[in-house]
Amino acid sequence: MKRATLLAIASLVLTFTQANATTQKIFKAARHDTSKPLRNLITSSPSQGTASEKHEPRPTRALITSSTADPVTHQLTGTLPGVTAGLNFEGQSANDNRNVFGFAFVPPDTNGAVGATQYVQMVNITIAVYDKSSGALVLGPAAIHSIWNGFGGPCEFESPDGGDPVVLYDHLANRWLVSQLQYNSKFTQNEQCVAISTTSDATGTYNRYEFDYGANFPDYPKYGIWPDAYYNTVNMFIGNGFGGAAACAFDRNAMLAGAAASAICFQGDPSIGSLLPSDLDGAAPAAAGEPNFFLHIADGTHLNLYKFHADFAHPANSTFSGPTAVAVAPFNEICAGANSASCIPEPNPGEKVDGLSDRLMFRLAYRNLGDHESLFVNHTVAGGASEASVGMRSVTRRDPLRSSSREPLWTRMWTTGWEASPATKQATLRWDSARLERR
Numbered sequence: 001m002k003r004a005t006l007l008a009i010a011s012l013v014l015t016f017t018q019a020n021a022t023t024q025k026i027f028k029a030a031r032h033d034t035s036k037p038l039r040n041l042i043t044s045s046p047s048q049g050t051a052s053e054k055h056e057p058r059p060t061r062a063l064i065t066s067s068t069a070d071p072v073t074h075q076l077t078g079t080l081p082g083v084t085a086g087l088n089f090e091g092q093s094a095n096d097n098r099n100v101f102g103f104a105f106v107p108p109d110t111n112g113a114v115g116a117t118q119y120v121q122m123v124n125i126t127i128a129v130y131d132k133s134s135g136a137l138v139l140g141p142a143a144i145h146s147i148w149n150g151f152g153g154p155c156e157f158e159s160p161d162g163g164d165p166v167v168l169y170d171h172l173a174n175r176w177l178v179s180q181l182q183y184n185s186k187f188t189q190n191e192q193c194v195a196i197s198t199t200s201d202a203t204g205t206y207n208r209y210e211f212d213y214g215a216n217f218p219d220y221p222k223y224g225i226w227p228d229a230y231y232n233t234v235n236m237f238i239g240n241g242f243g244g245a246a247a248c249a250f251d252r253n254a255m256l257a258g259a260a261a262s263a264i265c266f267q268g269d270p271s272i273g274s275l276l277p278s279d280l281d282g283a284a285p286a287a288a289g290e291p292n293f294f295l296h297i298a299d300g301t302h303l304n305l306y307k308f309h310a311d312f313a314h315p316a317n318s319t320f321s322g323p324t325a326v327a328v329a330p331f332n333e334i335c336a337g338a339n340s341a342s343c344i345p346e347p348n349p350g351e352k353v354d355g356l357s358d359r360l361m362f363r364l365a366y367r368n369l370g371d372h373e374s375l376f377v378n379h380t381v382a383g384g385a386s387e388a389s390v391g392m393r394s395v396t397r398r399d400p401l402r403s404s405s406r407e408p409l410w411t412r413m414w415t416t417g418w419e420a421s422p423a424t425k426q427a428t429l430r431w432d433s434a435r436l437e438r439r
Contacts, residue, residue, distance in 0.1 A: 022266045022268050022269070022320060024267075024316075024318065024320075025264075025266075025267065026263070026264050026265070027211075027212075028262045028263075029211055029260065029261050029263070030153065030191075030210045030211065032209045032261065033151060033207075034206070034207050034208070035147065035151070036150065036205060042140070042142040043146060060235055060245075060358060060359075063335070064300045064332070064358075065300065065332050065333070066300040066301070066332050070329065070381060070382070071330065087134075088135075089135030091112070091130075092110075092121055092123040092141050093123070094123070096123065096140075096141035097126050097141075100126055100141060101125070101143070104124075105124040108124050109123070110122070111165065111167060114132065115169040115200055116171075116200045117200065118200075118201070120167050120169075120176060120202045121167075122178075125161035126140065126141040126142060126143060126144060127142060127165075127167075127178070129202045129203055138202075139202070139203045144165055144178070144180050147193075148193055153191075154182050154183075154184070154191050154210070155191060155193035155208070155210050158182050158183070158189075162180055162181030162183050164219070164220065166178075166221060170196075170225045170230075171225075171280075172280070173256055174200040175198070175200065176195075176196070176202050177195075178206070179221065180192075181221060183217065187237075188215050189212075190214070190216065191213065192210075192234075194208075194211065194230075194255070195208045195209070196255045209250075209261055211263055216238050217236070217237040217238075218246065219235045219237055220234060220235045222234075222276055222277065224277035224280070224363070224364065225279055225280045226279075226280055227286060229250060229252050229264075229310045229312075230249070230250040230255065231248070231294075231308060232249070232263075232277065233276060234248070235273060235274055241270075242270050243267070244267060244268040244269045244270045245296065246268065247294055247308055249263065249292070249310035251312045253312070262315070264310050264315050272304075273358075274296055274297070274358065274359030275295070275306070276295050276359075276363070277292055277294055278292050278293040278294070278364045279363045279365055280366050280367075281365045281366060282367045284368040284369070287368065291308055291309040291319075292309075293306070293307060293366065293375055294307070295326075296359070297360060297379065298325060300330055300331055301328060301329070301330050301331075302327055303326040305322055306320060306324075307320070307321050307322060332381060333355075333382065334355040334381060334382045335357055342354050342355075357380040357381065359379070360378070360379045361378045361379055
């Protein structure tokens with residue numbers, strides 16, 4: 001694999017409050033172009049390496065435990081209300097990976113996004129496009145790698161595909177964001193491959209970018225749509241050690257235009273792990289000049305809130321401030337031992353599922369509701385006194401809008417789900433949510 005040159009144009013060292021040191025780095029995409037239509041790039045026999053299990057998300061710290069039982073647990077009572085499905089259709093499965101590559105990967109890294117007329121789903125290293133009104137398959141399933149056919153460099157020529165795909169719909173511009181990791185077999189050359197569609201049609205042309213991280217491995221990438229940038233987080237591993245979470249901003253305006261684009265990144269120390277950037281929901285954009293919000297789990301009673309303002313005209317003026325400690329009810333993370341181990345049982349004959357309780361779950365949804373702003377996020381917790389009870393903690397955050405008079409921040413949270421049955425020894429899943437708001 002040929003390594004593309006990483007073009008650094010500035011760097012400086014900043015210091016957080018509470019002594020969380022960060023380093024700012026600004027670099028340009030190693031290569032970029034505009035593709036042919038994706039529908040014309042799909043090949044029937046993509047070049048791939050031998051079958052192997054994909055890497056699991058790497059733990060960044062020890063499991064958090066608390067001696068206090070979850071005080072915001074809500075038991076399910078009564079009958080559940082009926083739901084009328086507007087449209088229900090089969091998406092991709094592991095068999096689609098087998099049909100394309102001859103084998104399937106674990107974990108599946110399943111995610112999808114809804115656009116103006118289409119739904120795009122990615123399952124590990126395949127992509128499919130569906131008609132939103134009928135559920136009809138429009139394109140695929142095909143290798144995500146197809147997007148980079150003709151691009152050159154490791155995004156096209158390194159194999160197998162790196163996985164960790166993300167697809168989001170930028171409803172402010174009616175464009176798709178599609179991304180996946182790429183790396184060599186020794187993890188000594190690592191890239192994020194990012195493509196932005198030129199229209200609302202996911203089967204059309206894309207502005208393609210390769211962002212090179214050299215020998216540092218940018219694990220578990222997550223994205224958020226924001227008016228001034230595409231915000232991104234990764235857990236940066238340097239050699240075999242965790243170097244801390246990195247928060248990045250990609251130049252959205254340049255990428256929408258297909259022009260040369262840069263990234264502004266703040267590298268945290270190892271005490272900062274698994275950050276999530278906020279992702280804009282709803283018709284109303286964020287308030288003018290509003291920074292992007294980032295969250296991560298600080299300890300068993302707090303989340304940490306950060307604010308990222310990217311200035312691509314004067315990159316050195318970009319700021320990543322925080323943390324602000326957000327108090328939450330005490331919780332215990334599920335899955336003792338390896339944080340990504342499969343430990344949550346399903347009813348027989350189901351297999352155990354991963355907990356990934358050491359991090360907040362994608363996405364951190366943001367909404368501007370006029371008189372207040374809201375952030376909503378979930379994470380997996382132990383719902384009761386033992387690992388037999390599992391839940392998802394939901395957190396809502398309210399905070400004043402940008403003004404001279406600011407009311408105190410406040411948080412609303414709850415834990416919902418299922419409790420283990422003493423008779424069957426089978427645990428049922430508990431879902432917890434959190435919403436953070438500005439009023």
